[in-house]
Amino acid sequence: MKSKIYMKKIVITLAVIFCNLLVFIQTNAQCEKEKFCKENLGDYDYRSQSSFAELSPGDTSSVNFVLYGNQRYRIFVCSDPELGDVSWKVVRPERVTKRSIASIKKDTAVIYQVNETGDYITDESGNLVVKSKKVNVDTLWNTQRVAVDKVMFDNKKNSDKMFFEVTPKKTERYIVRVSIPDGDPNFAGCSNVYIGKLPIESKNFSKQGHQRTGDTH
Amino acid sequence: MKINYLKLLLFSSISLAMCSCNNTTPPSENILEDSTETKEVSELQKSIVKIPSPIELFSFIYDANAKFNKENLNSIDKVSKYNTKQKQALNLGIYASDLGYCTVFKHNKETFSYFSVTKKMADNLGLTEGFDKKIVNRIDQNMSNSDSLYQISNDSYSTAISFLEQQGQGNLLPLMITGSWIESVNIAIKSVDKFDANNEIVIRITDQALLLENILEMYKSMGEDTKEADIYNKLLNLQQSFDKLYDNTDQIITKRQFDEISSKVKAIRAQLIS
Numbered sequence: 035m036k037s038k039i040y041m042k043k044i045v046i047t048l049a050v051i052f053c054n055l056l057v058f059i060q061t062n063a064q065c066e067k068e069k070f071c072k073e074n075l076g077d078y079d080y081r082s083q084s085s086f087a088e089l090s091p092g093d094t095s096s097v098n099f100v101l102y103g104n105q106r107y108r109i110f111v112c113s114d115p116e117l118g119d120v121s122w123k124v125v126r127p128e129r130v131t132k133r134s135i136a137s138i139k140k141d142t143a144v145i146y147q148v149n150e151t152g153d154y155i156t157d158e159s160g161n162l163v164v165k166s167k168k169v170n171v172d173t174l175w176n177t178q179r180v181a182v183d184k185v186m187f188d189n190k191k192n193s194d195k196m197f198f199e200v201t202p203k204k205t206e207r208y209i210v211r212v213s214i215p216d217g218d219p220n221f222a223g224c225s226n227v228y229i230g231k232l233p234i235e236s237k238n239f240s241k242q243g244h245q246r247t248g249d250t251h
Numbered sequence: 252m253k254i255n256y257l258k259l260l261l262f263s264s265i266s267l268a269m270c271s272c273n274n275t276t277p278p279s280e281n282i283l284e285d286s287t288e289t290k291e292v293s294e295l296q297k298s299i300v301k302i303p304s305p306i307e308l309f310s311f312i313y314d315a316n317a318k319f320n321k322e323n324l325n326s327i328d329k330v331s332k333y334n335t336k337q338k339q340a341l342n343l344g345i346y347a348s349d350l351g352y353c354t355v356f357k358h359n360k361e362t363f364s365y366f367s368v369t370k371k372m373a374d375n376l377g378l379t380e381g382f383d384k385k386i387v388n389r390i391d392q393n394m395s396n397s398d399s400l401y402q403i404s405n406d407s408y409s410t411a412i413s414f415l416e417q418q419g420q421g422n423l424l425p426l427m428i429t430g431s432w433i434e435s436v437n438i439a440i441k442s443v444d445k446f447d448a449n450n451e452i453v454i455r456i457t458d459q460a461l462l463l464e465n466i467l468e469m470y471k472s473m474g475e476d477t478k479e480a481d482i483y484n485k486l487l488n489l490q491q492s493f494d495k496l497y498d499n500t501d502q503i504i505t506k507r508q509f510d511e512i513s514s515k516v517k518a519i520r521a522q523l524i525s
Contacts, residue, residue, distance in 0.1 A: 081304070082301075082303050082306075083304075085301060089297070096298050096299070097300075097301060098298070098301065098465060099303075100302055100303055100462055100465060102303060102307060102458060103458065131497070205458035207461050207464065207465070231303075231307070
C-alpha cells in the first residue's frame, strides 16, 4: 500500500517537473513566436542570429553576433510592454592593439674579414680577423589586443528611430545590450533581439531550379 | 520514505534550475577586462552568443561562381558510425552544413539525401522540432523548387538551433555549431581554385576569424567537464593562425597563412567526421 502511494507521488512529481520543463521550453518558444513590432520587420531575414529570451525587471542581457561586410542589416529590440521602458544599445567592440616595450636586447654582431674568394682570413694564432663590430638593438614588444566598445546606437538617444540599420564595410562583431527597468521581480516577459539581414538578389540565384553548368557531381 | 521524496523534489528543482539558467552567468564573468563600456553591471546578466548560419557563407561562395563538388561533402554512409551524443551533435552540424551547401547550389537530389541524413541525426538527439513531419512534407512537395528548398533548409537549421537553445542543451549546441562551421569553412577553402588575397571567397574565409571568436565564447560558458577539451584546444590553436592576420599590413592574408589555416581546418574536420 505504502509503495503504491510512493509510486503515485513519484508519478505526480515527475508530471510536475515535466510540465514545468514544458512551460520553460514553451515560454521561450512563445517569445520566438511572439511577433512584437511587426511593423519594424520589413523585408529582412531574421532567422540567422535573432535571439528570443524571457527577462525580468532589473535583468540585463547581451547578444553577441557577427555581421558580414557589405551586407545590409536591421537591428532592433522589442519587448513585452509590461516590462516597461526597455533600453538597448548596439555596440561594436573595436580591436585596439596596445604595444609596450617588454625589454631591449643588445647584441654585438662581429663581422670578420674575408679574402677575395670569400673565405675568412685568420691571424697568426688562427683566430678570425675582425673587420668590424656592430651593436644590434632588438626591442621586444608586448602586444596586447583589447576590445573597446563603440556605441553605434542607443535607443534612448534615438527615440524617433525604431531600429538601427547598418551596412558594415567589413565583417565585424557587434553586441546588443538590453536593460530591463526595475519592477516586480516576479514578473517575466519576452524581450526579443531581432537581427535581420536584407536578402540580396543573388547574381546566380535568379532563375528557379536553374543549375549552373560545370558543377562536379 | 518522506525524506526520499523530498530529495527527489530537491534534485528535480536543481536540475530544472540548471536547465533554465544555461545562458546565465555571473556579471563578473561578462565584463571585458579591457572594455570601457561594458562595466555596467546589474543583478543578473544573460549572455547569448550567435554566429551567422553557414548558408550565408555558401551564398557568398555561390555568388563567387565556385563550382559544386560532391567530394566536399561528408558521406551519408558514415551516419551509423556516429553513436555517441558528442559525435552525433558534431555531425548533425556537419550534415546540416552539407544540406545548406546542396540547397544553395540547387542540387535537389543531394538536398533530399542530406535532409534525410540530417533528420536521422536530429531524431537521434531528440530534435524532432527542427525536423518534424511538416518539414519532410514541405521537402517532398518542393523537390523541384530550389528556392523553396533553400527556405526550408534555412528554417530547419534555425529551428534546430533555437530548439537546442531553448532546451538548455548547452553542451550540445557548441558542438553542433562547431561541426556546421568547420564544414562550411572546409567547403569554402576547397572552393578556392587558386590562392589570391583579393578573391571573394578568400576574403570570406578571413572573416571567419570573428565567427571562431564567438564559437570559443560559447565554449567558455560550458562547464569544464563538458567542454570537449580536445576540440576546444584545436579551435584555440586554429584561432592562433587566424590571429596572425591582424598583423598584416599589405594584404589581408598571405599564401602561407592561408595554407596554415587550411591545413588546420582540414585536420579538425577529418577528426570530427572520423
